[in-house]
Amino acid sequence: MSLTQAAKSISPLQGGEPTWPKVLAGYRQPHRGRSLNELMVTLVPFLGLWTLAATAVHHGFWWGTALTVPAAGFLLRLFMIQHDCGHGSFFAHRRADDWTGRLIGVLTFTPYDYWRRAHAAHHASAGNLDERGVGDITTLTVTEYHSLSRSRRLAYRLYRNPVVMFGIGPIWLFLIKQRLPFGMMRSGAEPWVSTMATNLAILVLTLGLIWFVGFGSILLVQLPIVVLAGSAGIWLFYVQHQFEETHWSHVPQWRFQDAALHGSSYYELPPVLRWLTANIGIHHVHHLSSKVPYYRLPEVLRDYPELRGIGRITIAESIRCVRLVLWDERCQRLVTFRDAGAMPPLQQ
Secondary structure (H helix, E strand, C coil): CCHHHHHCCCCCCCCCCCCHHHHHHHHCCCCHHHHHHHHHHHHHHHHHHHHHHHHHHHCCCHHHHHHHHHHHHHHHHHHHHHHHHHCCCCCCCHHHHHHHHHHHHHHHCCCHHHHHHHHHHHHHHCCECCCCCCCCCCCEEHHHHHCCCHHHHHHHHHHHCHHHHHHHHHHHHHHHHHHCCCCCCCCCHHHHHHHHHHHHHHHHHHHHHHHHHCHHHHHHHHHHHHHHHHHHHHHHHHHHHCCCCCCCECCCCCCHHHHHHHCCCEECCCHHHHHHCCCCCEHHHHHHCCCCCHHHHHHHHHHCHHHHHCCEECHHHHHHHHHCCEEECCCCEEECHHHHHCCCCCCC
16 A cells, blocks of 8 residues: 555544644655646746747837736746745755756745745744744734834734735835845855845846847836736735634644644635646645645645635635734634724733
8 A cells, every 4th residue: 555545544634643744745756757847837938928028018019018917927836836946845856946946036036045944934933923023924913913102003004004015015025125135144154145146147137138128128027027926926925824714822832733734724716826826725735744746735635625624715705814914812813903903902
């Protein structure tokens, strides 16, 4: 009996010691030919759409700007491949994963090694109220919010405003913040080498493209693509952890598997969006075992359909999640600013 077949006889959701690591071990091995094909069917259309859009705009055909929307979709998918490389799950070969991730990072404006370290911290502490702030959407508790000064409350409200979060946020993150290793300034040479090398590669590539199609074409094509893809990426990251039934707790109550399974959503998307987002909506499974390649995540849901009912949110439900901005430790759920305003202060 194979490991995967043996795992199917286990009932991880039925009491006893959690067995998900053993179950998911059977899905961790990537098919390297499939991985290479996934890369090609994403990279080639992106480059084709980018070239067609930039060439059209360069020659005065403004319909080319409409191609930035599908191009952004493919850039988003490239970021998801970079994401799997960061987990060492795309090729399951350290050098191949790292260099694939670094090269894609030039296109996504995301320094790979710097981002990988921050994202690893996110996976290690997701749902832990004592270790927030690295690679996360900043989320305050109701008590913390009430303890802030009026100006800092206003700043938090602005930060959580959808226009700022999904409009200004991508511009700040991908065009400005990731040009320096913020949060890791004193964490050794790697974050600096990662950001500076990526910046240099972006500069050289941009100068070459300006020479080829002109500055105006770059501005009207590359900038919208990065911002649109960035907005979609931040949205996905947001709804993967900011939903009504999410799970947060303090140490020692915090447990990795509970936080992964119940603190990450299953974002059910239509087939086209599932493909463009590289199945990242199956986020609870991804957090249970980040070594599972994204194209094998649907296999887990197929073999363990009980996972479909955990943390499931639809597109319509995800839109309503934007209102949930504070963690209420008494009710153990996310609440709105209005809900928090109606609550009496929590006694310390």
